Amino acid sequence: MPLCLAxxxxxxxxxxxxxxxxxxxxxxxxxSALAHDAIAQGSSPVTVRARLAPLAGAAALVPLRExxxxxxxxxxxxxxxxxxxxxxSRDVQSxxxxxxxxxxxxxxxxxxxxxxxxxxxxxxxxxxxxxxGGAGVNPxxxxxxxxxxxxxxxxxxxxxxxQLHPFDPPxxxxxxAEKGGVRRLLLMATLSRGGRT
Amino acid sequence: MSARAxxxxxGLLACALALAGxxxxxxxxRTGAYPFALQTVAGEVVMRWPAGGTVRVAVxxxxxxxxxxxxxxxxxxxxxxAVALYGEYELVRVSDVADADVVVAGSDVPLPVDVSxxxxxxxxxxxxxxxxxxxxxxxxxxxxxGGGGHIRMVVTVLASFATDGAAARRVVAHELGHVLGIAxxxxxxxxxxxxxxxxxxxxxxxxxTVLALYHTPATVVP
Numbered sequence: 358m359p360l361c362l363a364x365x366x367x368x369x370x371x372x373x374x375x376x377x378x379x380x381x382x383x384x385x386x387x388x389s390a391l392a393h394d395a396i397a398q399g400s401s402p403v404t405v406r407a408r409l410a411p412l413a414g415a416a417a418l419v420p421l422r423e424x425x426x427x428x429x430x431x432x433x434x435x436x437x438x439x440x441x442x443x444x445x446s447r448d449v450q451s452x453x454x455x456x457x458x459x460x461x462x463x464x465x466x467x468x469x470x471x472x473x474x475x476x477x478x479x480x481x482x483x484x485x486x487x488x489x490g491g492a493g494v495n496p497x498x499x500x501x502x503x504x505x506x507x508x509x510x511x512x513x514x515x516x517x518x519x520q521l522h523p524f525d526p527p528x529x530x531x532x533x534a535e536k537g538g539v540r541r542l543l544l545m546a547t548l549s550r551g552g553r554t
Numbered sequence: 555m556s557a558r559a560x561x562x563x564x565g566l567l568a569c570a571l572a573l574a575g576x577x578x579x580x581x582x583x584r585t586g587a588y589p590f591a592l593q594t595v596a597g598e599v600v601m602r603w604p605a606g607g608t609v610r611v612a613v614x615x616x617x618x619x620x621x622x623x624x625x626x627x628x629x630x631x632x633x634x635x636a637v638a639l640y641g642e643y644e645l646v647r648v649s650d651v652a653d654a655d656v657v658v659a660g661s662d663v664p665l666p667v668d669v670s671x672x673x674x675x676x677x678x679x680x681x682x683x684x685x686x687x688x689x690x691x692x693x694x695x696x697x698x699x700g701g702g703g704h705i706r707m708v709v710t711v712l713a714s715f716a717t718d719g720a721a722a723r724r725v726v727a728h729e730l731g732h733v734l735g736i737a738x739x740x741x742x743x744x745x746x747x748x749x750x751x752x753x754x755x756x757x758x759x760x761x762x763t764v765l766a767l768y769h770t771p772a773t774v775v776p
Contacts, residue, residue: 391579392578392579392580393579393580394640396766397583397585397587397769399587400765400766401642406740438641441771447605469599518667524579525579528639529579529581534581534584535580535581537576537577537579538576
């Protein structure tokens, strides 16, 4: 994968600014649990997760060669942290998830494409609870598939992507958490303009 | 690497993501929790504030130790709040007793509430007083001297401790544990909730106990 990205970067420079495409994205993110906590013997275990959240982002697409695009993008999701045990569930605090990814997209115009990307995800929230002491940038991998269609000078599309990243904020580490990760499912509508393909 | 090879890598990554058995971080059960239930004539009851709620604590005005007690409440609240990983509760210090659920006072200061229906006994170092309602499901309200208010617990701190900053922090942090609903003392003398608190911050057993309390169904809700 790093070889792909390195090759993409080099070829992208040769592609020229005229071929670049800017894409904006909006959609929803569904997240798996951020943590499971057994609490103590005899009590009700807790699961915390980010609620289904709206997502907005943008990406620059640079043609590398026929059917292959370099993609550099960022997105933000506005969510809430939700805790649930066997007794009740409640929103705990606001949660903003920011991601920045670099990847490649492969496909023919007007047909479904595949993309893969790597980068970082960071959670921003009030300095308390699970996020007391903050949360660092987590490396992330994302893979997806999408489809675009020309509409005049614009290109409309839809994309479904899956993302995987570790999650180990200091507060959970201090509580003795074993390492684990989070899966996120992103469903997005895309709108872009520019580019040759 | 050819475009076709890159596409294959992308496909493999997609498959890997779909199949990844990566689960969320798991915090194992904490050990060392001690009994927290309140013993009443009708048996044991679990008393705690509604999960996710805010408990407002005010210091009674007047007396030489008021500023000490205010600092102790602020520090104690921060210590207990720091261990509520999932928003189980939040202790907040308020300045006006009319806004408070709990009032903290030195033993040499007249209480701003009428406690005649349920008077505190003499404090040791500190004492948390509350009274079960007739139906045994909630706590009665101590009316403010001028009427009104919603104070359901009164914390009294022995005056000689209230005037000593470090002692006040220990006693108030311990009493805030009772305010949260830990109705018993820890059998471990090193814990904040031991009968004579040696520290001003909750230890692992105190943390396990308060979290177990807030993830156990309540039978009495203040």
